[in-house]
Amino acid sequence: MRSDSVLIPEEEMARQRDLALEVKALPHRPRSYFVVTYGCQMNAHDSEKIAGMLEEMGLLPAPRREEADFVIFNTCCIRENAERKALGNVAWLKEIKRQRPEMMIAVCGCMAQEPGMAERLLKQYRFVDLIFGTSNLYRLPELLLSRLNAGAPLVAVDDADTLPEGVPVRRLRHDAAYLTIMYGCNNFCSYCIVPYVRGRERSRREEDILREAEALAAAGVREIMLLGQNVNSYGLDSAGKPLFPSLLRRLDQVGIERIRFMTSHPKDLSNDLIAAMAESAHVLPQFHLPVQSGSDPILLRMNRHYTRSQYLDRVRKLRAAIPGIGLSTDMIVAFPGETEADFEETLSLVSEVRYDSAFTFVYSPRTGTKAASFPDQIPPEIAKDRITRLIALQEALQRETLSRFLNQEEELLVESVSRRSEEAVSGKGRHGISITLPGGAEDIGKILRCRIVKVKNNTLIGERIP
Ligand code: SF4
Structure with missing residues (x-):
């Protein structure tokens, strides 16, 4: 739109x-x-x-x-x-x-x-x-x-799709900021209520986004998170081609040190977007790419518009262009009609991709969505068994994937003092993974370099490098 x-x-x-x-x-x-x-x-x-x-x-x-x-x-x-x-x-x-x-x-x-x-x-x-x-x-x-x-x-609560510019914002952080680039979603995944409550896709004008990013850079913001339900379909041009890669290239020039974005739909992950990320100096090497299921029949019923092999192909391209990229995903188990064989396809996809992190959910019907009326809902005990197995597999693989950072240098933007110790701080590394290292409140907002010495669950433990 x-x-x-x-x-x-x-x-x-x-x-x-x-x-x-x-x-x-x-x-x-x-x-x-x-x-x-x-x-x-x-x-x-x-x-x-x-x-x-x-x-x-x-x-x-x-x-x-x-x-x-x-x-x-x-x-x-x-x-x-x-x-x-x-x-x-x-x-x-x-x-x-x-x-x-x-x-x-x-x-x-x-x-x-x-x-x-x-x-x-x-x-x-x-x-x-x-x-x-x-x-x-x-x-x-x-x-x-x-x-x-x-x-x-x-x-x-009228459902008119609106695009307001210039709403005042009181930002919670001074070092990092959200920047919305688009609103709404056109995808109608069969389980999702978002298109009904957030309306159709509408993209902000590129010049408004750039102006906001420049103002954030001038105010000392070091990291921006571009937001949208489906950022990589941002600003379709008259030929229906998304303009997200060109937006990223322009944002790369505004003087913000770290640029992240979410969420992306695998069907809209183009070669040009991968190239734009690989070329840019400030777009971080991380990608949240929700797969939802590893089974083609389930992906079809979810109305996701990609197959397992298309998804895996995009993962391969991302990794080829941006070696070591941090990959995370969302997955739903026990979607209506999911057989044991379908579920095992999800397990095998997880083993093949080896994500750095995954948000896993048991399917929950939302009134008003198509999937809520599917007759073959999965009994809770089967759903519980599947989510337990999926989490166990992801956690085991995650320990291995995250160990690639051991003895490597990383860099984090310090967000807060650690919840576990007042003598430690934490924040996100360049690959999107949480890092904890020695420090105090005076480090909040700083970008620190460190060497990773330990992997603890889904967190990397670092030592500061002067
Ligand atoms: S899951 Fe994401 S892409 Fe699908 S309808 Fe919901 S918001 Fe849109």
């Missing part, structure tokens, strides 16, 4: 900024906020935008949700568990709101956009003040103002 057709006009964005100032001037507005975030990086970045807009309206972050005047649940609905957890946490605030009736509660994000969810929330969670979907996020100033001036809960 061409971006111009869904771009929110500048006048509308200016109107939202004016409305934010109007909220700020209100004597009875909330003074503090707390955003609870579920799900993926897209949601984490949306929460940074929510925080950015709220701060323009004069709100300050609260240390705990129960102390905030305005609590926003930015939800995920990719799995039923995430949804249940979010609803449980919303319900938990009911009693607090009873004691502090001026507290406001909003539910937004993918779950809010799910068909029928707004009605359910209005009926069963009457204490919720505001419900808004992913397409209406940029309208938060208008929505909050209307809610403050009205007596009743407000819902804004």
Whole structure:
């Protein structure tokens, strides 16, 4: 989809900024906020935008949700568990709101956009003040103002595909930043709810992305993570050719030291993208390439548009062009109709590829998706057995694959003090693998060189190199 057709006009964005100032001037507005975030990086970045807009309206972050005047649940609905957890946490605030009736509660994000969810929330969670979907996020100033001036809960979950530019962002980190390049998804994998709640693909204009990247570089950001549901179909040109490789080549020139991206669809991984990665100085040698299953009949039922051998061919090309590249994946077991033979195909693919890491899931039906109505759902005991076997295999192989880093030099951007020791810090290496090494809070935001001395589960342990 061409971006111009869904771009929110500048006048509308200016109107939202004016409305934010109007909220700020209100004597009875909330003074503090707390955003609870579920799900993926897209949601984490949306929460940074929510925080950015709220701060323009004069709100300050609260240390705990129960102390905030305005609590926003930015939800995920990719799995039923995430949804249940979010609803449980919303319900938990009911009693607090009873004691502090001026507290406001909003539910937004993918779950809010799910068909029928707004009605359910209005009926069963009457204490919720505001419900808004992913397409209406940029309208938060208008929505909050209307809610403050009205007596009743407000819902804004229309499914128009929008592309807002210039939403203020309050970034959680100063050294690394998310940068959304596209929204939505056109793929309709048969198990996935995302196209229904995040709309069709729409790509930001290249000049807007470059401008944002340049501003981040000027602000001292050292790493950017390009975000999109399917980044490698970014900006289809009039001939239907993706423009992601050319975007990467241009971003490589803006002065950001490390560039990462996610998520990619194997069917859109072109030779040109591999070449762009191999040529670039700053795009890191790592690739998250969700395979989901190693069995062709299951891939077909999942509507994934690639075969096992096409997937393996792309892995071979990536490894040939970028030796040592870090590969990670997502896999679903017990998809409806998955036989033992299908599952063994997944095991054999895992043995063949030897991923550095894998996110493994038991299939969970999502109402509204095609696969939820497939008749041949897999019994839970079989699903449990398969996921256990898959995890055991991946962990055994991972120990071997990660041992290729032993005695090698790596480089990490320090993210935080280690959770296990105050005298250690951790961050991601160039290949996308977590590294822990001696250090302290003063190292956060620095890029450090190290030699890998040990592999511990899915983490590399390093020694600093001066
Ligand atoms: S590519 Fe498939 S799994 Fe990924 S968001 Fe789109 S529909 Fe969902």
